[in-house]
Amino acid sequence: MPKNSKVTQREHSSEHVTESVADLLALEEPVDYKQSVLNVAGEAGGKQKAVEEELDAEDRPAWNSKLQYILAQIGFSVGLGNIWRFPYLCQKNGGGAYLVPYLVLLTIIGVPLFFLELAVGQRIRRGSIGVWHYVCPRLGGIGFSSCIVCLFVGLYYNVIIGWSIFYFFKSFQYPLPWSECPVIRNGTMAVVEAECEKSSATTYFWYREALDISNSISESGGLNWKMTLCLLVAWSIVGMAVVKGIQSSGKVMYFSSLFPYVVLACFLVRGLLLRGAIDGILHMFTPKLDKMLDPQVWREAATQVFFALGLGFGGVIAFSSYNKQDNNCHFDAALVSFINFFTSVLATLVVFAVLGFKANIMNEKCVVENAEKILGYLNSNVLSRALIPPHVNFSHLTTKDYSEMYKVIKTVKEDHFSALGLDPCLLEDELDKSVQGTGLAFIAFTEAMTHFPASPFWSVMFFLMLINLGLGSMIGTMAGITTPIIDTFKVPKEMFTVGCCVFAFFVGLLFVQRSGNYFVTMFDDYSATLPLTVIVILENVAVAWIYGTKKFMQELTEMLGFRPYRFYFYMWKFVSPLCMAVLTTASIIQLGVTPPGYSAWIKEEAAERYLYFPNWAMALLITLIVVATLPIPVVFVLRHFHLLSDGSNTLSVSYKKGRMMKDISNLEENDETRFILSKVPSEAPSPMPTHRSYLGPGSTSPLENSGNPNGRYGSGYLLAGTPESEL
Numbered sequence: 217m218p219k220n221s222k223v224t225q226r227e228h229s230s231e232h233v234t235e236s237v238a239d240l241l242a243l244e245e246p247v248d249y250k251q252s253v254l255n256v257a258g259e260a261g262g263k264q265k266a267v268e269e270e271l272d273a274e275d276r277p278a279w280n281s282k283l284q285y286i287l288a289q290i291g292f293s294v295g296l297g298n299i300w301r302f303p304y305l306c307q308k309n310g311g312g313a314y315l316v317p318y319l320v321l322l323t324i325i326g327v328p329l330f331f332l333e334l335a336v337g338q339r340i341r342r343g344s345i346g347v348w349h350y351v352c353p354r355l356g357g358i359g360f361s362s363c364i365v366c367l368f369v370g371l372y373y374n375v376i377i378g379w380s381i382f383y384f385f386k387s388f389q390y391p392l393p394w395s396e397c398p399v400i401r402n403g404t405m406a407v408v409e410a411e412c413e414k415s416s417a418t419t420y421f422w423y424r425e426a427l428d429i430s431n432s433i434s435e436s437g438g439l440n441w442k443m444t445l446c447l448l449v450a451w452s453i454v455g456m457a458v459v460k461g462i463q464s465s466g467k468v469m470y471f472s473s474l475f476p477y478v479v480l481a482c483f484l485v486r487g488l489l490l491r492g493a494i495d496g497i498l499h500m501f502t503p504k505l506d507k508m509l510d511p512q513v514w515r516e517a518a519t520q521v522f523f524a525l526g527l528g529f530g531g532v533i534a535f536s537s538y539n540k541q542d543n544n545c546h547f548d549a550a551l552v553s554f555i556n557f558f559t560s561v562l563a564t565l566v567v568f569a570v571l572g573f574k575a576n577i578m579n580e581k582c583v584v585e586n587a588e589k590i591l592g593y594l595n596s597n598v599l600s601r602a603l604i605p606p607h608v609n610f611s612h613l614t615t616k617d618y619s620e621m622y623k624v625i626k627t628v629k630e631d632h633f634s635a636l637g638l639d640p641c642l643l644e645d646e647l648d649k650s651v652q653g654t655g656l657a658f659i660a661f662t663e664a665m666t667h668f669p670a671s672p673f674w675s676v677m678f679f680l681m682l683i684n685l686g687l688g689s690m691i692g693t694m695a696g697i698t699t700p701i702i703d704t705f706k707v708p709k710e711m712f713t714v715g716c717c718v719f720a721f722f723v724g725l726l727f728v729q730r731s732g733n734y735f736v737t738m739f740d741d742y743s744a745t746l747p748l749t750v751i752v753i754l755e756n757v758a759v760a761w762i763y764g765t766k767k768f769m770q771e772l773t774e775m776l777g778f779r780p781y782r783f784y785f786y787m788w789k790f791v792s793p794l795c796m797a798v799l800t801t802a803s804i805i806q807l808g809v810t811p812p813g814y815s816a817w818i819k820e821e822a823a824e825r826y827l828y829f830p831n832w833a834m835a836l837l838i839t840l841i842v843v844a845t846l847p848i849p850v851v852f853v854l855r856h857f858h859l860l861s862d863g864s865n866t867l868s869v870s871y872k873k874g875r876m877m878k879d880i881s882n883l884e885e886n887d888e889t890r891f892i893l894s895k896v897p898s899e900a901p902s903p904m905p906t907h908r909s910y911l912g913p914g915s916t917s918p919l920e921n922s923g924n925p926n927g928r929y930g931s932g933y934l935l936a937g938t939p940e941s942e943l
Contacts, residue, residue, distance in 0.1 A: 276341060277462050278538050284466045285539060289552045291473035292531050292692025294559045295685050296376060297523050300656040302560040303500075303567040305516055307648075310507030311500050315561075317508065317517040322557060325795055326521040328787035329752060331549035331780075332759055333527065335772055337536035338545050343700025344530035347537075352758045357851030358751055359700050362530035364844045365747050366696035369529070371720055372739040373693065374454060375727040377686035378446035379658065380679045382426060387675035394421035395666040414822030418663040423817045426658070430730040432816050433738075433833055437730025444728045448721060455717035457687065458694045459710055462538055465691045472684040472691075479681040480562055486674070487569030492643075496572020497565060499647040515802045518795070519745055524556055526689075528751040530696030537699065541775055567656070574664040575646035582641035583618045589638060590621070598636075603628055615641065654733075657682065737814040738829070742837055746803055747844035753796045754848065760788040812837060 279285040306314045340347045345359030386393055397412035397420060412420035423429045430437040457468045487493050507513050526532050536545060587610055593599040603624055608617045622640060626633050661678065668674045698713050727735050759768055765788055773779045813828040829837065854860035 276538065278540070279462060280466060282543070284469060285535065285543075286548065286551065287469040287473040288462070288466060288535050288692070289532065289548065290555055291469045291688025292535065292695075293524060293526050293552055293556045294473075294476070295689035296373075296657075296682065297520070298556070298560045299563045299567070299682070299685065300654070302520060302524070303564040304656055305520060306500055306564055307568075309510070309513045309516065310504035311502050313503035313505055313507045314513065314517065317514045318520065319557075321514070321518045321521050321795070322553065324787055325518065325792050326525050326527070327549060327553045328784050328792055329527050329756060330525045330532065330553055331546060331784065332755065332788060333532040334536045334545040334549050335768075335775075336759065337533035338539045338541060338543060339771060339775055341537045341541070343537060343703045344533050344696065345700035345704045347533055347700075348755070348758060352762045354852050354855045355754055355758045355762070355848070356855070357847035357849070358754050358758065359530065360847035360851070361747060361751050361844055362528060363697050363700060364847070365744055365751065366529050366531070366693050367720070368739055368743055368840065368844065370690060370693045370697070371724050372727055372736045373686065374450045374690055374720070375443075375447060375724060375732065375736060376654070377450040377453075377683055377690065378443055378728070379426065379654070380682040380686065381446045381449055382442060383658065383662070384676065384679040384683060387672050387679060390672050392662075392666055392671055392675055393425070394418045394662055395671070411819060411822045416659075416663065418659050418666070420822075422655075422658045422662075424819075427733055428730050429733055429817050431818055432827060433731050433734035433814065434830055435731055439725060440728050440730055440732070443732070444725065447724055447728050451717050451721045451724070453687065454690045454694065455714060457691055458698070459713050461698075461709055461713075462535075462695075465695070468691065469688065472688045475684050476681045477559075479677050480559075480566055482677065483566045483674075484562065484569065486668070487566055487573070490569065490573035492572045492574075492576030493569035494572065495643060496568035496570070496575060496647060499572065499644070500564060500568040511802065512806075515799060515806070518799045519749075519803075522745075522748055522752060524560065525553065526692060528748040528755065529693060530700060531692030534695040534699035535692065537703075542777065544776060546772075546776060546780055567661070570661060570664045572647065573667070574660065575643055577664075577667055578646050579615060579641055579643050582639055583613060583615055586622075586638050586641060587613050587618060589636070590625070593636065599625065599629075615643070654736075734814050734816065738812075738833065738837055739840070742807075742812050743840040743844070746800070746807075746841055749796060749800045749803060750845055750848070753793060753800065756788060756793050756796065760793065765789045 279288070306312075308314075336347050336351065340350050342350065343359070344362040345356065348358040349356035394417055397417045398409045400407050400409055409420065411424060415423075427443070428437070428440050456464070458465050522528065536548075539545070590599065590604075591610060594601055594604070603621075605617070605620055605624065608621055618641060622638060625636070625638065629636065662675070665671050665674050665678065694713070694716070697716060698709070701707060702709055702712060726732065729735075759765070765785055768788075769780065769785055811828050812834070813826055815824045816827045817823075818825050851860065
């Protein structure tokens with residue numbers, strides 16, 4: 217820049233210097249227009265697109281292939297919830313009947329909003345903060361809230377990976393350590409651990425050996441050193457996977473996204489060969505139609521859709537921002553949504569096949585135990601042998617024979633039947649026992665695997681699958697934190713990523729106390745659900761009602777090369793916001809009607825008991841919800857009253873030549889509304905400023921007169937302030 221430039225004067229003087237954009241352009245050296253990032257008017261078509269793609273490819277990291285990107289989105293969306301939460305919800309909410317509300321809400325909320333997040337990320341090529349600042353500056357707080365929610369989820373989600381790592385290493389022994397209750401020896405006496413004897417071997421191992429859990433959230437109990445080490449290993453793995461951004465995480469996804477399907481396929485084949493597997497699958501798909509009309513079922517289905525697709529977290533936007541702008545994100549949305557649903561159904565088949573086998577084992581055990589009671593009553597003459605059908609053989613007693621004998625005894629001894637303490641031993645009762653979340657993976661499934669031949673092999677495979685599922689989701693969650701921060705504040709990628717992992721590890725020590733599992737419940741069930749719903753609603757409103765659905769559809773048409781189905785227009789504009797508003801209202805009412813609580817394990821009783829959160833825990837929970845949503849109103853108020861710049865008075869003019877960036881900030885009042893236009897040149901570069909026209913505040917821009925809008929302002933124009941990452 218010439219020495220007499222006012223910008224140069226400003227660098228060497230403390231005096232205030234006023235310089236217009238026109239002054240700067242007049243003093244600028246000739247520029248190769250074909251290579252200029254600033255291309256705000258001229259020929260529509262291939263040259264502008266080529267320049268955009270060339271600069272995007274140079275300035276922002278990109279996926280090595282479309283397969284790598286799809287696997288990343290699948291790895292993020294398909295997580296631990298597909299393995300244990302979806303089967304639990306099916307079991308709880310009517311079996312096959314639950315699939316109806318889930319599919320309906322997936323169609324009218326899930327897929328449209330997943331497509332929306334993919335599209336805005338790919339179009340604007342920024343993380344969540346930059347995307348929502350660009351779409352609507354006053355709602356720029358959405359991006360910050362997404363980062364906070366990602367942080368909350370990442371804190372406890374990696375603890376679950378730590379649990380899986382603990383079980384993974386414990387699986388390399390035979391018999392599995394949770395297959396039998398421990399025996400306490402006192403001299404010549406050998407006594408089974410009372411807590412284990414009252415519950416079961418797998419339940420005891422989970423609560424006492426793994427978690428060493430306290431009786432309530434108020435009893436901290438200190439750190440569990442075993443889980444602290446596992447948490448350190450988990451954060452080390454995540455840190456190594458994401459430290460280089462998509463260059464490192466993209467390679468990890470080839471294994472972490474595909475390996476779980478290999479394991480699920482193996483478990484499905486093995487499960488279908490187990491005795492009783494068909495009973496479990498039929499029980500799962502037998503619909504209870506009355507559940508379809510329950511509002512609670514629809515609310516839980518909608519929440520599962522949000523978590524299953526990763527809506528509102530920012531990970532979807534972050535991953536799609538590394539795509540080329542002509543990528544068919546509509547196909548990606550349909551494909552990933554289908555694979556996600558397919559994985560949930562596949563996991564449910566596996567879970568119910570294995571649980572059907574376990575239910576048969578437990579039912580047979582029940583029959584044996586109660587048959588011994590009946591034999592005792594017969595030998596003590598409490599029951600008459602005439603009550604026993606003649607064909608019943610106690611040496612080979614079947615469940616059918618026991619059921620017949622049970623009915624006869626119950627009918628004859630109706631008045632005194634309860635005193636006998638006999639159980640009906642019905643298979644349906646075993647199948648109806650709902651086990652939620654961690655209990656399904658670390659208690660019910662582990663117990664079933666103890667009955668498998670070569671059980672350590674299956675246990676190693678199962679927990680390695682959980683580790684990879686969790687890792688894929690954690691990579692997306694970390695991208696939801698790091699990508700928008702790095703894009704917005706230009707912090708060093710590696711240093712910031714490592715700092716996030718170290719910070720999260722130390723905060724995560726809260727979850728590896730003896731009471732840590734109760735905090736996991738608080739964060740998982742309550743702290744993220746309501747903020748996520750609010751975030752997704754505002755994302756929809758920002759695009760459909762503020763940015764404009766027609767405008768957005770037009771930009772999608774130009775970006776994709778075809779017009780998306782009209783279906784999306786109506787979903788974004790009307791149906792999805794209405795459904796989500798109802799969901800938010802229902803969630804708030806649910807919190808008010810049913811106070812939040814958790815299932816506590818009481819050591820003395822060797823049983824779970826539902827407890828309400830104490831006042832201090834409720835205050836913490838409310839604080840978490842407020843902190844997660846607070847950036848939205850704060851940014852809105854600051855920008856509404858012009859206390860925070862929305863970026864409209866800052867024009868970044870970038871030239872590829874010499875990798876030089878010139879930022880012209882705090883323009884004079886007469887300059888800040890002006891646009892700089894330049895003709896897209898012919899093949900030969902033209903001299904410097906002759907193709908630029910300077911428009912004053914009162915001028916009519918061709919951007920506004922264009923009949924075929926492209927981008928944010930019009931066809932054939934690229935706004936100088938449009939976000940382009942400098943990574």
